[in-house]
Amino acid sequence: MTDISELPGFYAIAAADPGRLAVIDTDGTETTFGDLLTRVNQVSHGLRARGLAVGDVVAGVLPNGIDALVMVMATGQIGLYYVPINWHLTASEIAYILDDCDAKIVVTDAEHARPGSEVGTDGLAAGRPTHAPADRTAGTVMWYTSGTTGFPKGVQRKLPGATPEELVPLYFWFFGEVVDLRPGDAVHLVTSPMYHSAPCAHAQFALHFGHTVVITPRFDPVNILELVERHHVSNAMMVPTMFHRMLQLPEDVRTKYDVSSLRQVIHTAAACPVAVKQQIMSWWGPVLYEYYGSTESTIAFSVKPHDWLARPGTVGRPAPTFEAKICDENGKDLPPGEPGMIYVKSSLGSFEYRKDPAKTAASMLGEWYAPGDIGYLDDDGFLFLCDRRTDLIVSGGVNIYPAEIEAALLEHPAVADVAVIGVPDEEWGHNVVALVQPVEGATPGPELTAGLLEHCGPRIARFKQPKVIEYRAQLPRTPTGKLSRSKVRADYLAGNTSSSL
Template identity: 85%
Template structure:
């Protein structure tokens, strides 16, 4: 069936119930009609527990069908849904549940929390499979990672209209940004769905009539096997995944047919230019990139050929967005001058739940800053430098860790790297690189000399690490973000 004129998942499922919706982590297949029936039952079940428009439901769930059911069920009865990272400690989960005022919590068997429902079966039991009455769009409320304090919920005003009235705006937007269109496509979930981008792309896929293939966790060879087996046409990944797949032996990489890929979208962290070039040499010009944050959503985007013409850019402002670069005094800077990035969207604003002061502190009038430093070129393309909080000032000169990390990651002996600034009485900060050697590589003075020589033609000498130390592993989130704050705290505690 041609679904291009149908306004999203609920309409597609009603019109084409036999269409394949989800292939779960264990290979179980669920049709659009079956998924809609369970979604409707859970919507009725939530209403039966007294939840009304604007109330909050939380999910502490592994990747799988239940995570999708909760997003789509809350999304048609005006509820806020809070996905929670199940790697958090019990006290961290308890904090979020209390802060968001969750009235119902759904968990997986291995992620159970006191008072939580195990799976969606209990909510669905005995409930009708037809659509609930008075349907109105809900929203996902994401909790920020909390690297500078307790995490806060990023809350947007509910639209007050049924999903079919607003879904076309979002499918149009994602189509403009990454060329995704309705049809018989296959989307691969590669990351935990308690993070915003993987969750949003699974949701987009269903609203476009695609089939969603879910992985429980990222494994580089398994991803290639799934792409070949299911003829995956689009996926959302992060740069760390590219790096790990490029580390596979040539005979393993050549074993799988990835020619079905048309859009591989990446975000969450800066992608080294060399890594992105190698992936496109392998997969073809299929990498679409966007930059934003939980608060700003997709603020900048770049398509493959535009990136190839301007390597390193994260793109121009996405539709409805404006951008500017400002200095410490809040004055706008000209092209080429690095400063703090600010964006403004026509799609609406956000607030931090229960924290108007934090909301106000993040804004400059109508403009919001994700906290990153970058510059715009003369054509309005953004180039990132680094997080403001990770900036190293050594001898009065600004040094961006991401640039040094990108250079070191080009060396085949480096599996992962974190660059931090360490206080120094003379220089202010020294550059320290903590390197995770590739498998089979022995750390030591010889490797250190080799890495410093490798940096020579790639970055200016004042950016070279003063110290290179070796670690068996570096802390990254499941979506691939490097936690430099944790690395820095651990390093300083050892001094």
């Protein structure tokens, strides 16, 4: 087998060792590096033939599968921005992102086809050359993330202005430092939707490392264990909800599968309960690597297994190239042990929210970016999170923003006021709960609840919809008219139902 450890990434590996196994798709279909590169090159030529130039935007509404990888790697060598879009979103939510990002081409699967879209990559690839395109230059992925307004914004970074091969050594160094990943023979398991930043990025970088990528269509705890054993999976990216579900499996199921091949299981996206993480490492061994950051900051803090075991609950120290500080509400630095707003900056450069300089400026303190979370640093510089930002709900590792749900519910004629909060849940992290103040004359009860959920259907994706709707005679607001979610949440968690209907 060809030694690929010194080759600079996917495109070079595929040219030097075309028979190397690149992808095992959701249906078990196997694709070599050589065949994947052929399709990637054809799609790159196809995109250029459609008139796309450096800096243009391509979007993908694609389920987990090889086409999602093809689009990332094809746009990644011709200087395009690629926008993966959550296919669970409603048609209007998808349309908003497509309009905002100015996508010139949209690639979907058959189920999510829309007027003018490309269904799969076949049309772009058909009849196109299989060799590498000329004037190769690295593209990048532009992720859309919601803010406190509930409307998604593109997190846009400047294009590198270099070939992919010039950037790969930086990937090798960074991921080697953070999660001990190295180029060579390994197997990466995709367990989460690839329209999210971390699963997509890890699948992309796995190819650059020469690893085989095994793709699952959705998370199923038993299937994950089966795949780990069958393909001798060495690394994967997961979220804490997955750990919780796996621990709920009967003991005889858990012990049935050989997971000794696992070397790095990387988790992020939500806080992992200490007890859950300890149980997983008792089962799998000290293989859990954690990092903390955001779409905007990328990987800002990281912690390896043994450091975490020595300091349970930490999310780590600043990742390479990053600096961090904790500030009070006035922007003044706080000493170790004192909680405050987390700020980070990196020498690798900054980002901007597409078409929203005001939002970009509001998220910064000079050169420092605030992910919006509260935490403290210990004397050794390890970060401990205290809470998520006030309004954000994290359910199953996915960010959900109350303002968007409230806006949808307020469109219903029976709703006078509404507050949406996240309520702690052992499995999901948080559940979405809507507290509704009906208009005068509306009758709260099962019929109204059913009507509100039906009303939400075409407006917001199913995973954002409330799992619980309760009714209140009045919701607390500040003297300026701002909804006091902190008071609503505190009352709800305290079981204060004196204002219930």
